[in-house]
Structures are given as structure tokens and as C-alpha cells.
Amino acid sequence: MEIKNELSPLTMWKAIVTCDATYDTRFLYAVKTTGIFCRPSCKSRNPKFDNTVFFIVIEEAFGNGFRPCKRCRPDLLSEKYDPQADIVEQAVTIINMDYTQTIHLKDLAQRVGVSPFHLNRIFKSKIGCTPHMYLEKIRMEKAYQVGYGSLSSFYKNFRKRVNCSPKEHRAKVQ
Ligand SMILES: [Zn+2]
Structure with a gap:
């Protein structure tokens, strides 16, 4: 579940x-309350820490439904048009929408128009983990967000909801 990021939230x-x-080329931050993402150097008013989400790559920010700030234009940081980035962004969008359902790599790849092998490879090169690992990460984050608070209650709820343990569920996703 390691996402490529050597910077701590505090840094x-x-x-x-x-x-x-x-830090402009190393990460981006988005503000949940405004739906906008910025470069670290943006001169706009500082958000509250609790409302801030960090992204390492722009595809992840777009995929999570954030729009680039008109002031610092973080979208201009990414060089030319990159078709791989487009595919990864679509995959992130789908995972963020459908994370409560079983997502097969095969279907995900088909929806973004590439082979499962290719999707795994480019997803890994952009985000730093496979779509499957990313899905797990999103599930954990969302579970925390709805306030299970602790891992054990998360697992209990998870079991109740999907009628199997996270481990078994994970096997299904592959
Ligand atoms: Zn900005």
C-alpha cells in the first residue's frame, strides 16, 4: 500500500x-472545501490542514475531481500531452467512483482502453503502485473518513458489509 512519496505530510x-x-515539482495539494488544487508555492490563502489533501502526481488530483488553481496553474507544470497520463487519470477516476464494488483489473483496463498488463505498468510508473494497491488505499482512506476511527472497527464493518474479510475480498479484486 506504499504510494511513491518520500515527503512526510508535515514537510x-x-x-x-x-x-x-x-517543492513545486514534487507534490501538489488540493483543498477539499474548494475543490481546487495548487502548487506548494501558490500565494493563495493557506487552507486548514484538515481540509488539505496531498498528491504526488497531477493525474491523481484530476482523477479525484479537483480542478487546477487559476492563480498558480499547476496544470502547466506537466509537460506536453501525455496519453499515458490520460489513461492513468481515467483509471483513478473510475477507482474513486467504484471503490465500493469489486473492480477487476481486466474490466478496469477495458474501460480505459488498454491491456491489463499495460495498465498495471503505466499506473505503477505514474502513481507508484498498481491499480489494485491504489484501490485498497482508497478503501482504507474512505473507511477512515466515514469515521470508523480504528482499524479493528473498520475490519468489523467491512466484514459485515461485504460478507467476507478484507483479505478474502482482496483476493476477489485481483
Ligand atoms: Zn494556486
Whole structure:
């Protein structure tokens, strides 16, 4: 469940507060309340930490439904048009919408128009993990967001809802 990111939330938060442009190519941040994402150096008002989400790649920000800030234009940081980025963004969007359902890699790949092998490979190169691992990460995050609070209650609820343990469920997703 490791997403490619060697920066800690605290480091990223400090970069945002100090508008540190040296971090502009290393991560992006989005504000849940506005739906906008920015470069760390953006001069707009600092968000509340609790409302801030960090993204390492722009595809993830787009895939989560955030729009680029008109002021700092984080979308201009990514070079030319990249068809792979487009595919990864679509896959992230689908996972974020359908994370409560069983998502087969085969179907996901078909929906974004590439082979499962290819999707795994480009997803890994952009996001740093496979679509399957990303799905697991999203499930965990959403579970925490709805306030299970602890892992054990999350697992209990998970079992109740899908009628199997997360481990068995994971096997189905593959
Ligand atoms: Zn901005």
C-alpha cells in the first residue's frame, strides 16, 4: 500500500505555508472545501490542514475531481500531452467512483482502453503502485473518513458489509 512519496505530510505542509517553490515539482495539494488544487508555492490563502489533501502526481488530483488553481496553474507544470497520463487519470477516476464494488483489473483496463498488463505498468510508473494497491488505499482512506476511527472497527464493518474479510475480498479484486 506504499504510494511513491518520500515527503512526510508535515514537510509538505511546511512547504505550503512558506510557499516554497522548490517543492513545486514534487507534490501538489488540493483543498477539499474548494475543490481546487495548487502548487506548494501558490500565494493563495493557506487552507486548514484538515481540509488539505496531498498528491504526488497531477493525474491523481484530476482523477479525484479537483480542478487546477487559476492563480498558480499547476496544470502547466506537466509537460506536453501525455496519453499515458490520460489513461492513468481515467483509471483513478473510475477507482474513486467504484471503490465500493469489486473492480477487476481486466474490466478496469477495458474501460480505459488498454491491456491489463499495460495498465498495471503505466499506473505503477505514474502513481507508484498498481491499480489494485491504489484501490485498497482508497478503501482504507474512505473507511477512515466515514469515521470508523480504528482499524479493528473498520475490519468489523467491512466484514459485515461485504460478507467476507478484507483479505478474502482482496483476493476477489485481483
Ligand atoms: Zn494556486
